[in-house]
Structure formats: C-alpha cells, structure tokens
Amino acid sequence: MQLGQGNVPSNKLRATANASENPQVPLGVCVVSGWHGVAPRARVNRNTAKMAIGLLPHMILSSLCLSTNILYHELLDGTLLRLPQKKDLGLHQSLSDVAPDLVPYAEQGLLALKEIQRHLDMETNAWEIVSDEDGIVVRDFYHPEYKKFIYLTEAKIEASPQRLMEEYFLNWQGVASWNPGVSVFERVKLVSNNTHVVHQVAGEQGSSFISKRDFVSVYSWFLIKDTYYYVFTAADWPSLPPTAEHVRGRFYPSAFVFAPWKGSTDATSFRYVANVDLKITSWLDPILRHLFPPSMVEYVQALRKHVESFT
Secondary structure: OOOOOOOOOOOOEEEOOOOOOOOOOEEEEOEOEEOEOOOOOOOOOHHHHHHHHOOHHHHHHHOOOOOEOOOEEEOOOOOOOOOOOOOOEOOOOOOOOOOHHHHHHHHHHHHHHHHHHHHHOOOHHHOEEEEEEOOEEEEEEEEOOOOEEEEEEEEEEOOOHHHHHHHHHHOHHHHHHHOOOEEEEEEEEEOEEEEEEEEEEEOOOOOOOOOOEEEEEEEEEEEEOOEEEEEEEEOOOOOOOOOOOOEEOEEOOEEEEEEEOOOOOOOEEEEEEEOEEOOOOHHHHHHHHHHHHHHHHHHHHHHHHHHHHHO
C-alpha cells in the first residue's frame, strides 16, 4: 500500500509537501554510528570464516541507517502523507531554521552527499566485481585515503524509489524488525527536515570473542531529479560517548541510493555504498574482507523479503 493512500502505518510521522508551508518541520537527516574497513583480498573458506567471527557480517550490514532531505513532521495521530515531489529537494534548503549548535550535523549530510556522488561518478572499471549472484552485484575498490576497501552493492528491488525512501526514513523504527543485524535503533535528535542523529547497536555476534558494536551517525536524505540519496556518516553526540559495553564503530560517508529501474515507476535500481570501520584487530581484516560480499547479498535478500510486505 502506498503511503498517503487509504489506511497508513501508525508511525507518528508525516511527510510535508513544502518546508515553507510547515516552517517548523526539519529536513531529513539521520545520525547513526558507523564503521568501515576491510583488509587486502585473501581467500578463506567461508564456513571456517563464519565460525571464526560468528555473525559479524550481519552486524556490519544492520548498522546501516538511511537518510535524505525529506520534509516531515511528527504527529500524534499516526497520519503519514507522501514525500514531496519537488526536484533537487534539500540541496538548496536554508539552515536558518536549524539551531546554531545543530548546524554542523546538517552540514555533515551535504558533505557526505558530495563524496558519495564522487564515488558513483567514477568509471565503472574502477570498481571490481567481487560477487554476482541472485541478481545482486557487489563491487569494491581500495580507497587510498581511508586505506580501506569501499563496497558498492547493486540490485533490483520491487518497490518504487519513493516507497523505499519512505520506508527507510519515515519508518526508521522498524529497521530492527527486518534487519537481523540490528538490536537497537533509536533516534537521538531530530536536527532538521532532512537530518537526524541515530544511535544503533548491532545484533548478537554469535561469538563470545567478538564484542558488540554500536554506532552514532548523522543521516540525511536528498531528492535529485528522480533519485533519492540517503547518506550517512559518523557523528559525535555529547550524551553518547563510547562505553565499555560496546566497541564504537564508525561509518565514513556511505549511502543508499534509490533510482527508477530502467524507466519503471514500480521498481528501483538500488545501490548501497558502504564505507565502514568496525574497529577490529588487524588479523581479522582478511576474514572480514572475504565475508563482506556475502553479507551484502544477505542484506539485499532481507530487504527484498521485507518489501514483499508492502503490497
């Protein structure tokens, strides 16, 4: 069921069509902790590797939060309307309505968007295909600045770009229900119409030798022509310093990108750029490098299964 038609989910969020009509509504940005990183390529038996690190890849995948400039307003009646249809939404939004101490978080979203666009503008042959199964292609390239591999996952999802953006950003409370890698996903602060800060805790790792990871990140969504960008990057929040209970991971600029599938209005060309630092010991890097591609496949499969509930 499309949001805004008939009965709608009771998630206490409402998209608005124009910021000028609802000046109190903040721009869509979400903050979630992140992580990144993989070591040089190494061949490791997949079953052995999984036994060694338990459900580590699920932890990686599940800590992905989404966001782009969506105009919305929290309500008590559970009404949820459509996302706005304006082109290039969010790119020229004023920061004048953002509290001065929160402006840096909104600015982080724009900076992350620019970096993601640079990654996606690279020549196709710059990305090496490391996995191709079930219509899900995973590519990577070694980034000299981060000294890590960055991953790009591509797939077809049977839902419109707008519907996916609504699900990721407006229904953020439901992330843990379909993503097994997330045990806690909570909004820390609504920054603006398109930005918020999120604290996220990864799911159980399946090994007593692997500590739980948590993340604090800023998420922002942007609509550019017919494509939604839900970008996220690590952020610091004063009341959420690292604790002994969790290892604090970190996302460098990452994103979910939703574009129409070959002109279709009912399917999406899904791309996921993942640049994450899990803060693991260096000897586990080769194992993580081997397991990241199948974990991306599992993430997309979980998303596809969740999308089946839309209709």
